[in-house]
Amino acid sequence: MSExxxxxxxxxxxxxxxxxxxxxxxxxAASPVPEDPFCPxxxxxxxxxxxxxLANRQDGSQANDSRWKLRVIPNRSPLLVVEEDxxxxxxxxxxxxxxxxxxxxxxxxPVHGRRQADMDLDELENVFWAYRDRIIDxxxxxxxxxxxxxxxxxxxxxxxxxxxxxxxxxxxxxxxxIVDELRGAEKHYAYKERCIYCDIVRQEIQLELRIVSETxxxxxIEPFAPRVPFETWIIPKRHSxxxxxxxxxxxxxxxxxxxxxxxxxxxxxxxxxxxYTLHNAPFDKAYDKIYHWHMEIxxxxxxxxxxxxxxxxxxxxxxxxxxxxxxxxxxx
Amino acid sequence: MSExxxxxxxxxxxxxxxxxxxxxxxxxAASPVPEDPFCPxxxxxxxxxxxxxLANRQDGSQANDSRWKLRVIPNRSPLLVVEEDxxxxxxxxxxxxxxxxxxxxxxxxPVHGRRQADMDLDELENVFWAYRDRIIDxxxxxxxxxxxxxxxxxxxxxxxxxxxxxxxxxxxxxxxxIVDELRGAEKHYAYKERCIYCDIVRQEIQLELRIVSETxxxxxIEPFAPRVPFETWIIPKRHSxxxxxxxxxxxxxxxxxxxxxxxxxxxxxxxxxxxYTLHNAPFDKAYDKIYHWHMEIxxxxxxxxxxxxxxxxxxxxxxxxxxxxxxxxxxx
Numbered sequence: 001m002s003e004x005x006x007x008x009x010x011x012x013x014x015x016x017x018x019x020x021x022x023x024x025x026x027x028x029a030a031s032p033v034p035e036d037p038f039c040p041x042x043x044x045x046x047x048x049x050x051x052x053x054l055a056n057r058q059d060g061s062q063a064n065d066s067r068w069k070l071r072v073i074p075n076r077s078p079l080l081v082v083e084e085d086x087x088x089x090x091x092x093x094x095x096x097x098x099x100x101x102x103x104x105x106x107x108x109x110p111v112h113g114r115r116q117a118d119m120d121l122d123e124l125e126n127v128f129w130a131y132r133d134r135i136i137d138x139x140x141x142x143x144x145x146x147x148x149x150x151x152x153x154x155x156x157x158x159x160x161x162x163x164x165x166x167x168x169x170x171x172x173x174x175x176x177x178i179v180d181e182l183r184g185a186e187k188h189y190a191y192k193e194r195c196i197y198c199d200i201v202r203q204e205i206q207l208e209l210r211i212v213s214e215t216x217x218x219x220x221i222e223p224f225a226p227r228v229p230f231e232t233w234i235i236p237k238r239h240s241x242x243x244x245x246x247x248x249x250x251x252x253x254x255x256x257x258x259x260x261x262x263x264x265x266x267x268x269x270x271x272x273x274x275x276y277t278l279h280n281a282p283f284d285k286a287y288d289k290i291y292h293w294h295m296e297i298x299x300x301x302x303x304x305x306x307x308x309x310x311x312x313x314x315x316x317x318x319x320x321x322x323x324x325x326x327x328x329x330x331x332x
Numbered sequence: 333m334s335e336x337x338x339x340x341x342x343x344x345x346x347x348x349x350x351x352x353x354x355x356x357x358x359x360x361a362a363s364p365v366p367e368d369p370f371c372p373x374x375x376x377x378x379x380x381x382x383x384x385x386l387a388n389r390q391d392g393s394q395a396n397d398s399r400w401k402l403r404v405i406p407n408r409s410p411l412l413v414v415e416e417d418x419x420x421x422x423x424x425x426x427x428x429x430x431x432x433x434x435x436x437x438x439x440x441x442p443v444h445g446r447r448q449a450d451m452d453l454d455e456l457e458n459v460f461w462a463y464r465d466r467i468i469d470x471x472x473x474x475x476x477x478x479x480x481x482x483x484x485x486x487x488x489x490x491x492x493x494x495x496x497x498x499x500x501x502x503x504x505x506x507x508x509x510i511v512d513e514l515r516g517a518e519k520h521y522a523y524k525e526r527c528i529y530c531d532i533v534r535q536e537i538q539l540e541l542r543i544v545s546e547t548x549x550x551x552x553i554e555p556f557a558p559r560v561p562f563e564t565w566i567i568p569k570r571h572s573x574x575x576x577x578x579x580x581x582x583x584x585x586x587x588x589x590x591x592x593x594x595x596x597x598x599x600x601x602x603x604x605x606x607x608y609t610l611h612n613a614p615f616d617k618a619y620d621k622i623y624h625w626h627m628e629i630x631x632x633x634x635x636x637x638x639x640x641x642x643x644x645x646x647x648x649x650x651x652x653x654x655x656x657x658x659x660x661x662x663x664x
Binding site (some may be wrong): 096 | 333334335336337338340342343344345347349351409411412413416423424425426427428429430431462480482483484487488489490499501503504505506507508509510511512528531532535539556557607608609613628630635636637638639641642643644645647
């Protein structure tokens with residue numbers, strides 16, 4: 001017997017069927033990016049990239065030399081640029097905004113081909129610190145309304161290089177998924193005077209059914225209405241609307257739970273391509289009470305058809321309770 | 333110089349860049365479904381499918397025999413079923429609904445491998461009449477709130493057979509994309525006392541910039557903020573919230589403009605895989621004034637990464653004005 005489930009924050013529904021043939025095939029192998037013998041992100045090729053914005057460097061090294069552990073650079077073909085003038089324009093009933101923003105690449109490691117699931121915890125901590133530092137810096141530009149940080153891992157997830165990197169976009173607008181989350185969270189707050197994500201955390205801890213992993217500060221769950229099998233969210237247990245307010249204990253904890261989740265997904269799905277996005281409050285202070293930052297990890301193991309594209313309705317046969325039990329039971 | 337554009341109805345943004353390398357590669361060949369020597373939708377195999385719900389049949393033929401032009405059958409593995417009891421259930425803060433609904437397959441032609449772009453106009457008219465008849469019938473079930481009709485053409489668009497078919501889902505809920513459209517349309521109506529889609533039609537006719545094709549009753553446009561290059565919408569010029577109220581002149585016109593658009597997309601993109609969805613008002617009469625049915629056609633020519641999955645923000649370098657000029661200029 002199938003069931004329709006609604007995401008508690010946005011109006012997104014999923015049909016969880018009991019027909020196992022409806023779940024997307026699990027990829028037989030990982031989805032590495034086809035190897036190019038030349039990689040612009042490898043140490044020694046710094047001169048081929050725009051100058052670095054931020055880096056973790058070895059003692060005695062200099063900006064843009066090859067002795068680094070992590071680098072943040074502008075995208076060579078930026079989607080948006082800070083040099084532009086911000087203009088919000090109308091065109092009859094339509095709205096447009098000039099391409100003001102920032103588009104950066106976080107090169108997570110000097111080691112080509114090293115996957116996030118195989119990184120040391122201090123490497124992952126450095127990745128999260130870089131996210132934080134870049135958000136704090138970009139927030140100073142009052143034209144920006146939000147920052148998106150996301151990851152494409154594996155070719156089927158949109159990666160174009162075999163060298164592990166994350167992407168950052170600072171935007172003069174707020175993207176639809178965040179707008180819808182804010183709207184849902186606001187409605188809940190107006191009714192209950194509580195943060196909806198705090199309510200999710202409380203209910204999930206109490207039920208235990210959908211927990212994949214837990215640390216002192218974080219919870220990793222399969223959401224109640226996952227778009228795809230094994231979709232996984234990492235949520236801070238204490239209320240916090242802004243990732244950039246994370247402290248050092250929390251970063252350590254986040255690296256640990258993040259790697260634990262990735263290792264479990266790797267084992268379960270044979271090293272799947274995946275995306276994740278950091279869902280963070282837009283810069284407007286008004287969102288502090290209602291919003292709660294989190295990470296959404298999406299293994300890319302199916303094909304999206306007209307149903308998903310045309311209506312944002314999802315279908316599969318993997319109940320999140322089953323996925324959570326499976327992931328939790330894996331020996332890592 | 334890149335530009336951010338907002339869809340006028342929902343809060344969806346697209347970044348149109350001027351970097352041509354950012355547009356997804358156009359597939360080198362069409363994306364047919366791998367051929368299985370056996371097809372359950374071919375004439376002669378009716379006994380392997382559930383009994384037909386509706387059919388266009390030759391004179392003297394009988395239900396479920398092989399002399400048909402179009403058939404509608406229940407999905408063999410239905411996502412939702414009418415036999416279920418409708419229960420709307422809470423689970424703490426979560427909502428779920430039992431899997432009540434209908435899931436049907438419209439087999440559009442007896443000819444295996446025949447693509448919609450190659451169909452005769454009367455074949456396509458029959459497809460649209462079947463959509464109408466099924467909506468009218470399913471609407472009688474008061475448990476249903478909406479019907480989705482969609483198409484997966486080509487393997488990369490989610491098709492599982494090489495025989496052309498559309499899919500139908502009658503639902504006890506309204507999917508998120510339609511909810512968001514209703515919300516946007518309602519806001520516009522409250523402010524302007526006009527239908528936002530009527531405003532789009534008026535503005536597009538006046539500007540001519542994004543028109544691909546036009547008939548007496550319909551307009552085919554590249555939308556102002558397309559998610560992917562060559563996304564195309566077909567909109568009735570007169571206000572109509574419900575596809576099922578279409579009359580015979582309009583159906584003839586719709587078949588003509590629909591085929592014209594598909595032929596142009598085929599020429600432009602080398603027979604791309606595609607999806608389309610019929611965006612129709614939910615059954616509640618309240619939506620009659622504010623909503624306006626239309627079809628959204630999405631050629632599937634790129635890979636969606638973390639940006640699209642994590643934020644519903646899209647990026648490409650094909651301005652809809654350029655796509656419209658290109659499609660319009662093709663000799664068909």
